Amino acid sequence: MVKKPFRIGIAGLGTVGAGVVRVLQSNADLIAARTGRPIEIAAVCARERTRDRGVDLSIYSWVDNPLALTEIKDIDAVVELIGGAEGPARQLAEAALKRGCALVTANKALLAHHGYELAVLAEQQGAALMFEAAVAGGIPIIKYLREGLAANNIKAIHGILNGTCNYILTEMRETGRSFADVLKDAQKKGYAEADPTFDIEGVDAAHKLCVLSALAFGIRPDFEALNVTGISHISAKDISFARELGYKIKLLGIARRIDEKITQAVEPCLVPADSTIGAIEGVFNAVFVEGDFVGSSLAEGRGAGAGPTASAVVADLIDLARGFHILPFGVPARTLRQAVRGDAGDLLSRFYLHLVVKDRPGVLADIAAIMRDHNVSMEAVLQRGRDPDKPVSIVITSHPVRQADITRAVGQMASLAIMKEKPRLLRIERF
Ligand SMILES: NC(=O)c1ccc[n+]([C@@H]2O[C@H](COP(=O)([O-])OP(=O)(O)OC[C@H]3O[C@@H](n4cnc5c(N)ncnc54)[C@H](OP(=O)(O)O)[C@@H]3O)[C@@H](O)[C@H]2O)c1
Incomplete structure (x- = not known):
């Protein structure tokens, strides 16, 4: 007996939404063979009906209001690809779940701010909430953590979670150009948004780390619990000094469990140039997970873009069409704990410090005295330039010291x- 199609409504037909339509159209037969039933687009929705999105939408019903998707008869899942933690995305997510309709989303901002409430609602209504595409695009990191590593006590996660920042830092290193110059270029090439704030200030990576921490540590996603620093203050000189010292600068998301306390941060760090994480370049993402039995494991791939992100959205739809889904965060949402925040000040790390000072005798001695007074011991010192009329750079690396x-x-x-x-x-991380 042929099973009835799995019917979906798609809200948002931008980069990801149009990508999802393309995957479903191009690989319709393969997907139907794998699920045992076709995935059928019942209706689509965006703001501008007439915009050319590079895919044929004429065969689908169009609705102007995303909420109308939840009212379509026999709809099996709503796909939210509008974006944003509030507004139409949140309204649609809540409306779909309240009706007991499965929700698939790529929206990390929504999950970082409202993931707990949405998971509670989904479970109350017996509805699926799926978000494979929300973190690291084409890397199936949600399934990997929630299912593949379910046997492990996870101790730490660290990763490169924002392709735009990794691209900018890679280009700065390879070309010696400034942050502003490379950012402009990245915007022209479509690797950075017209408003790049969320990417370059670390917010996008922080949204993703919130979701990963919830899965890894059984805690509620809590954006406010993260310390977030972006990359806009990193100079070409920092990149060059890091290279001289044998490091690369990467924007890392790091979550650690220490004595049941969780520290979560997004910040640019120095990593050894010849390390595995140092080799992740350009728009690629990578996530390292440390579990008590699996040890350290790595997932790497394209973190964003129409193809990889749509691939992850459709993977969720295939699971649903197969009749498979588990609890959104792998445990009943009500059991997710409010994380006890670890004190980042207590973390012991090596550091890189770049000082731009007026060149006069005794400068280094003054700096050394301050370091000594705060129990900071120096590992190496670089000084470049000797000109009493111009500021000079002094770069110091420390031995492991308390961050505070x-x-x-x-x-x-x-x-x-x-x-x-x-x-x-900047912190120096040697994983
Ligand atoms: N782009 C990526 O590589 C990527 C990767 C991972 C996750 N994501 C996530 O995926 C989601 C979508 O991202 P995107 O890059 O595809 O965004 P996008 O290109 O800006 O597309 C957003 C879509 O939402 C539609 N929309 C906005 N407000 C609407 C409203 N009130 N009613 C109906 N439709 C509305 C827009 O309609 P119009 O086109 O008519 O303006 C547009 O089609 C976001 O949550 C994002 O964080 C994106």
């Missing part, structure tokens, strides 16, 4: 009259 101690030391240095720029302090 070095932060206080840098605060004191920043107030010295010889300091010509805000000191740049």
Whole structure:
């Protein structure tokens, strides 16, 4: 007996939405063979009906209001690809789940801010909430963590979660150009949005880390619990000094469990140039997971773009059409704990410190004295340029020190009259 089609409504026909339509059209036979039934688009929705989206939409019903998708008779799943933590995306997600309709979304902002409430609602209504596409695009990291590594106590996750930042940092390193220059180029090539704030200030990576932490540690996604620093302050000189010291600069998302406390941060870090994570270049993403039995494992792939993201959305639809879904965060949502925040100040790390100072005798001695007073011990010092009329760069790497101690030391240095720029302090991570 032929099973009836799995009927979906798609809201949002931008990069990802149009990509999903393309995958469903191009691979319709293969998908039907794998699910045992076709996936049928019942209706689509976006703001501008007449816009050319590079796919044939004439064969589908069109609705102007995303909420109308939830009212279509026999609809099996609603696919939310509008974006944003509030507004139409949130309204649609809630309306679909309230009706007991499965929701598939790629919206990490929505999940980072409202993932807990949506998961509770989904479970109350017996509806599926699927979000494979929300983190690391084409890398099936949600399934990997929630199902593949379900036997493990996860100790840490660290990863490159934003392709735009990784592209910018890679280009800066390879060409020696400035952040602003490379960003402009990335926007022209479509690797960065017209408004790149969420990407370059680390917010997008933080949204994703929230979702991964929830899955890994059984905690509620809580955006406010993260320390977030972006890459807009990284200079071509930092990249060049890092190279000289044998490192690359990467924007990392890092979540660690230490004594049941969880620290979560997104920040640019130095990683050894010859390390596995140092080799992840351009728009690629990578996620490292450390479990008590699996050890350290790595998933790498394209983190964004129409193809990889649509591939992940359709993977969720295939699961649903096969009749398969599990709880959104792998455990009953009500059992997700409010995370106890670890104190980042207690973390012991090596650091890179870049000071731009007026070149005069005794500068280094003053800086060394401040470091000594705060229990910070230096590993290496680089000084470039000798010109009493121009500021010079001093770069220091530290031995492992408490973050709180070095932060206080840098605060004191920043107030010295010889300091010509805000000191740049970056963590050195050797995973
Ligand atoms: N782009 C990626 O590589 C990527 C990767 C992973 C996850 N995601 C996530 O996927 C989601 C979609 O991203 P995207 O890049 O495809 O965004 P996008 O290109 O900006 O597309 C957004 C779509 O939503 C539609 N829309 C906006 N407001 C609407 C409203 N009130 N009613 C109906 N439709 C509305 C827009 O309609 P019009 O076209 O008519 O303006 C557009 O088609 C976001 O949550 C994003 O974070 C994106």
